[in-house]
Amino acid sequence: MAPKEWTVHNPDGKQRVIVTKELPGNRWLDILTDARCRVEVCSSDDVLTVDEITERIGDSCHGAIGQLTEDWNAGLFATLAAAGGTAYSNYAVGYNNVDVPGATAAGIGVGNTPGVLTETTAEMAVSLTFSAGRRVAEADRFMRGGRYLGWLPSLFMGMRFCGGTVGIIGAGRIGAAYARMMVEGHKMNLVYFDLYRNETLEQYVSDYSDFLVAHGEDSVTCRRAETLDDLLSVADVVSLHTVLDDTTRHLIDAERLATMKPDAILVNSSRGPVIDEAALVEHCAANPQFTAGLDVFEDEPAMKPGLAELDNVVIVPHIASATKWTREGMATLAAANVAAILREYPLWERDDVLPFLLGDVPRAAPSIVNAAELHLNQ
Secondary structure: OOOOOEEEEOOOOOEEEEEOOOOOOOHHHHHHHHOOEEEEEEOOOOOOOHHHHHHHHOOOOOEEEEOOOOOEOHHHHHHHHHOOOOEEEEOOOOOOOEOHHHHHHOOOEEEOOOOOOHHHHHHHHHHHHHHHHOOHHHHHHHHHOOOOOOOOOOOOOOOOOOOOEEEEEOOOHHHHHHHHHHHHHHOOEEEEEOOOOOHHHHHHHHHHHHHHHHOOOOOOOEEEOOOHHHHHHHOOEEEEOOOOOOOOOOOEOHHHHHHOOOOOEEEEOOOHHHEOHHHHHHHHHHOOOOEEEEOOOOEOOEOOOOOOOOOOEEEOOOOOOOOHHHHHHHHHHHHHHHHHHHOOOOEOOOOOOHHHHOOOOOOOEOOEOOHHHHOOOO
């Protein structure tokens, strides 16, 4: 394997930080160079292996920014710690690729990038919902293939969303944002499944329902499902916004797919392994009225055999956060996490991360997931 090319910024910097992919924008780089860091950025689009990252860390490295496609395991963090490192940030809100206990044992703070991709990811889930439900990708292929011979009464009939029921699994930031978009934008009733009640979301829907009634329109409803099967059996659209752990891996399997309506829409912009992808392929092949929209995949970047051949599945390559504002914001937060640890700044104690994206960067670490374990604010 040919060695990867790396670009060096601020070569005289006092602390060395490696960044495993080129990141959008310049603000992130300014944050690190202002912190007197020598920044080394990998120019390759290939996913770096553990051995390649280990080699780049070398004998002296103080921090790193990595990708969700990389395996940041305990051994890698031990290597980073041995090189003098104390800071790592994932360029993502999720960190399933990161051995956080291993990082904690090595004394490495682990950052992530929440709060900047909420609406962007929710918007993509909405896009997938409509692309699947209104058969946009399928119709696009039909048109490009020269098969359109004129308007027909039954050509590419899809779902009408207004007045239907949208179900969300995981009512956190992104799930709640998606729910509001579907309820307020399309007057859908909402049912959600989550370990915790989201009273703010329930009140939002109630207030919006009152607004509709005051203007002579039908009300909308919101309720928390007692069980997952309850949600799956009543929802016209099911959108996944859950974390990935042992309790959610293959949460949607063959049995639960069979519980859903035969013409339902399943959307996944969370984590690929939440769906048993092989079971989904079989279900979609047997139920052509059922549609799905996927931004993530179980064996990413690979897909299970047969998925790509299904007309009733819309597939996009993990682009839910792919807007300029969001991806540049993620880079800013990742860099701010690393710089703050290296400069021994305190943790940011507010949920709103917009101050990091606008104006002067606060002297704080926006999000360190193992801060309590490392006693970073004590």
